[in-house]
Amino acid sequence: MPAKSTARRSTGDRVRVAVNPAAVREVALTLFAERGYHGTALSQIAKALDIQTPSLYNHMASKQELLVAILQDTTDRVLAEYEGAVDGVADLGARLNAATYVYALRHATHPREAVIVNRDATAIDEPVRALVHAKRRKHADNIRGLIQEGVESGRFDVENATVAAFAILEMCVSIARWFDPAGPISAEGVARQHGDFALRIVGN
Amino acid sequence: MPAKSTARRSTGDRVRVAVNPAAVREVALTLFAERGYHGTALSQIAKALDIQTPSLYNHMASKQELLVAILQDTTDRVLAEYEGAVDGVADLGARLNAATYVYALRHATHPREAVIVNRDATAIDEPVRALVHAKRRKHADNIRGLIQEGVESGRFDVENATVAAFAILEMCVSIARWFDPAGPISAEGVARQHGDFALRIVGN
DNA sequence: CCTACCGATCGGTAGG
DNA sequence: CCTACCGATCGGTAGG
Numbered sequence A, B: 001m002p003a004k005s006t007a008r009r010s011t012g013d014r015v016r017v018a019v020n021p022a023a024v025r026e027v028a029l030t031l032f033a034e035r036g037y038h039g040t041a042l043s044q045i046a047k048a049l050d051i052q053t054p055s056l057y058n059h060m061a062s063k064q065e066l067l068v069a070i071l072q073d074t075t076d077r078v079l080a081e082y083e084g085a086v087d088g089v090a091d092l093g094a095r096l097n098a099a100t101y102v103y104a105l106r107h108a109t110h111p112r113e114a115v116i117v118n119r120d121a122t123a124i125d126e127p128v129r130a131l132v133h134a135k136r137r138k139h140a141d142n143i144r145g146l147i148q149e150g151v152e153s154g155r156f157d158v159e160n161a162t163v164a165a166f167a168i169l170e171m172c173v174s175i176a177r178w179f180d181p182a183g184p185i186s187a188e189g190v191a192r193q194h195g196d197f198a199l200r201i202v203g204n
Numbered sequence C, D: 001c002c003t004a005c006c007g008a009t010c011g012g013t014a015g016g
Helices: A021-035 A042-049 A053-058 A063-086 A092-109 A111-122 A128-152 A159-172 A188-203 B019-034 B042-049 B053-058 B063-086 B092-109 B111-123 B128-152 B161-173 B186-202
Strands: A008-011 A014-017 B008-011 B015-016
Touching: A021 A042, A021 A063, A042 A053, A042 A111, A063 A092, A063 A111, A063 A128, A063 B008, A092 A111, A092 A159, A092 A188, A111 A128, A111 B015, A128 A159, A159 B161, A159 B186, A188 B015, A188 B128, A188 B161, A188 B186, B019 B042, B019 B063, B019 B111, B042 B053, B063 B111, B063 B128, B092 B111, B092 B128, B092 B161, B092 B186, B111 B128, B161 B186
Parallel strands: none
Antiparallel strands: A008 A014, B008 B015
16 A cells, blocks of 8 residues: 555546645645745645645644744754764764764755755744744754864864854755755765865864 | 935934935845845835835835845845955965955845845846846856866865855855854954865865 | 635735 | 725635
């Protein structure tokens, strides 16, 4: 039997994917990333699923909820991946390299989520907005702290740990905007190169 | 006599800045950057200027035109500043350093414009959209070509010039999203550090 | 899953 | 610079 999200049913001459909450989220992910949250109408999501707009409400609570789910899920994963990457790694250079690698890899492999987090995080209401912001902040603080520790111990050499941390984090974030998975470079290759750039930036 | 954009007139107890095309663009710049083009209503721009929405049309042709002006102006300046920075500079390292410095400085000193270009460039219609895209592409190609030249001559050492070019460009772009001009670091200091990061990324 | 419909708001125009 | 108003579209609800 086919998985829910790929089940098909015929509609006259057409064939369409079964509509369920996962399918709605998937379409929302694509359209929010392309046009922005405010630039995407529920009617466009419905059209992509070949249903009428009110029928969307059988699979979601509201447009805002779709965005909230994307933001919460993505920021949770970023923090978890950071922990997984640095866990058990002692050398500061290796820790920064690993943390940068997983962060870059996430942006290469989940560009839609990344674009939405970075563009539309301000479109959600409190208190979720503050929660998402706190999680992003925590990740940035982890990287900044790591670099600061390296500066203080003489392992790294940068003028300002905060500036270096932002430079490293943000070059990774932007991968989501330019990386083409169908191009000549693999996601892992891009991530590895960014891990190397991070070490170079801190003077390794 | 006061300059147009700072002239004031009283309104009962309040005092407000004179409304003219420059004042409308200034408010649009702030609100578009804060909430996005689609997330900003003309009624909000009007309210910030203390006038009614239809009165905006005495100072602009359309909402779209406000965005187009921001995008055209900003992309033109980026290209001009690049040319000015590298003009007469022979050494490839010095060229990359100078090009990165002016690009970073622009994002530190014009964050609203930068945020809008990077978030809302897709919100304008053709043919302007293609023109803006071509100008941004040209600037990226300049940096990429510069790095490629350095790689081929042995002056730089990177695995892939395209990846390095994006990393350098995008860490500069993101300055607009985190830099605080009221903070401890000057715009010039941030720009200088990013110029140094660029050299480190290419192995200098 | 649909049709019918809601109030709110959008960008923009008419005509002073 | 305003009031009055336009058609279009928004997210969402009622009630099958």
